[in-house]
Amino acid sequence: MFKKLLAAMGALALAGGLVAVVASPAYAHTPTISASCQSGLSVHLVDYSNFDTDPNTIKVVVDGVTKTDGTFGDSFSQTYPFAGGQDSYTYEILVHAADNEQYTFDTGVVSVTDCATSVTPAEPTKTDATCASGGTTGSGGYTIPADQPGVQYELFDAVTNSWRAVGSGTYPAAVASVVKIEAIAATTGYKLTGTTSWTFEIAAPPSDCVSDSIAVAPTFTPAICSTVTPGQSTPNSYTIHATSGAHFQVKIGSGAFVDTLPGTYGLGSGVSTVTIQALPDAHFQLSGQTTFSYDFPAAPACLTTVVPNAGSTAAVCDTAHPGQQTPGSFTLDAVTGVIYTVSTNGGASQATTAGTHQVSNGTDISVLATADAAHGYRVDGSPSWHFTFASAGDCLQDAKWVKPVATSESCLPDGSAGGGLGQLGGSVGANHLTTAFITIPSTTGIQYAINGVVHAAGDVVLAPDTYTVTAAALTGYQLAADYPVGGWIEVLTSAQACGGLPTHPLVDPSATQVQLQCFAGGSYTLSNNLSDPAAITWTVNGSTVEQGTYKLAATGTVTVHAVANGPAYGLEQGATQDWTFTFSAPANCDLKTLALTGSTPLGWIVFGYLLLISGLVLVAIRNVRRRPQQE
Secondary structure, rough: OOOHHHHHHHHHHHHOOOEEEEEOOOOOOOOEEEOOOEEEEEEEEEEOOOOOOEEEEEEEEOOOEEEEEEEEOEEEEEEEOOOOOOOOEEEEEEEOOOOHHOEEEEOOOEOOOOOOOOOOOOOOOEEEEEEEEHOOOOOEEEEEEOOOOOEEEEEEEEOOOOEEEEEEEEEEEEOEEEEEEEEOOOOOOOOEOOOOOOEOOOOOOOOOOEEEEHHHEEEEOOEOOOOOOOOOOOOEEEEEOOOOOOOEEEEEEEOOOOEEEEEEEEEEOOOOOEEEEEEEEEOOEEOOOOEEEEEEEEOOOOEEEOOOOOEEEEOOOOOOOOOEEOEEEEEEOOOOEEEEEEOOOOOOOOEEEEEEEEEEEOOOOEEEEEHHHOOEEEEOOOOOEEEEOOOOOOOEEEEEEOEEEEEEEEEEOOOOOOOOOOOOOOOOOEEOOOOEEEOOOOOOOEEEEEEEEEEOOEEEEEEOOOEEEEEOOOEEEEOOOOOOOOOEEOOOOOOOOOOOOOOOOOEEEEEEEEEEEOOOOOOEEEEEEOOOHHHHHEEEOOEEEOOEEEEEEEOOEEEEEEEEEEOOEOOOOOOEEEEEEEOOOOOOOOHHHHHOOOOOOOOOOOHHHHHHHHHHHHHHHHHHHHHHHHH
């Protein structure tokens, strides 16, 4: 009785795709079975007794394939998805209950139907025949829609009297032909709805197919100058453009019309008139303009104007090589189509290439430029140039001399820093005598000599004596105009015997300024706190001067430098050594009318750093002498 109930419920699931439920008392043996096209088959068994000696068994078959065949305990639950793409599915479930044969059942083969997907096929279309060019009739055709899932179109083949598959696209068909098309389900799992077959007859066009056409106007191209080759032009030409349903005839000047195919035709460079007429082909009629005429002018001369140019560079002194000069030169610009001829000192003219050409001093150069007319060039007029080249002179460079510095012997305590090159006497714990020397400066373009003997730059050790130091310009140089004639007289004195050294006081130099007045000149005064002129060596604007007062009548700047005359003297610590005085005219009077007098300091340039070293030596000596007193 229970098996019949399950079979009846399976049939109900087949008819409605609904859930089939098989129930027993809540306290034992509850099977639940459901099936649908989308969800598949679900089997749930609960509240079964479990006996080891006689277990429960179950067998599930889906679409003829066994999915489960085995034992289970007090419950069983599993879902079996359907394969998909089918219109219907089948299943059978066989269950053996171990404790009571009353709950053993077999559903039999149950079907789940109406699972196919509904598709409405798109409608094919037809195209009737139309007129083609030249009086012919173009074929019609039919169009199969784009592919749809589950839809396959078939075309009836009247020759074989059979249907064949046809893909999407447009296909030709003869006039008056009948086209039969049907749609079928492409695969199982789909079912078609709506119209599934169509029949078309391809209709012929209603006329005799005479076509309208408009002649394409020809193109007339007059000669123009070539942009590539000077002196040449493109030819006069005309172009006939192909026109569907038309042919052409051409007449040159007063000649006859001649059939001419589409294309481009040259006429040369002469004057001429070209007439072109368009005629209709069979089954065509032309509308619009059909006759075209053009008067061609003569081709232009097409000469290209060029602009030549020439320039010159005079000889100049070579700053990198004193005493030498770079030669003069003339330059002819490279211009296509220009020919240069050059005459030197009135001689015959010769063709000369473009570029830069050097010439010697005293040379006259005449340049004439002409056009290369044979190759299509011309120049305006007859451009010419004349150049005269003069010498740049001896090109000597001024060499600024520097006064050599003389350093006499000095006596210093042992262990002190001296200004000389070495010791000449003394003993341990006593004093030592430094050497006398003349420092030759390193000056570009000048060599120095002591008593006529050339010496390189540096310290030249000499015996105490009187020496003459002279400067001479090297090749390519000349001594600056302020070089003292005869050079410099330098006296190297010998130091006192290196015994006990006398103590000399430290000196503090002073320089003061009196500004220019309306009716009086300005002045500056050089002095020191010891009132001893021999204690300080003064330089003003690089020249050595005596201590005292100097007047100035004109505006200007005075630079003052002071060094102690060592080793007998040394500078006070922190003493000022440099001053700069600027003398300017009063703002409220005209100094140009004043008769002011004064004196200008003159002297020799003395290197301040050497004198400063001498002062430091004196400071060192005094410190040595003071130590015994302090002790």
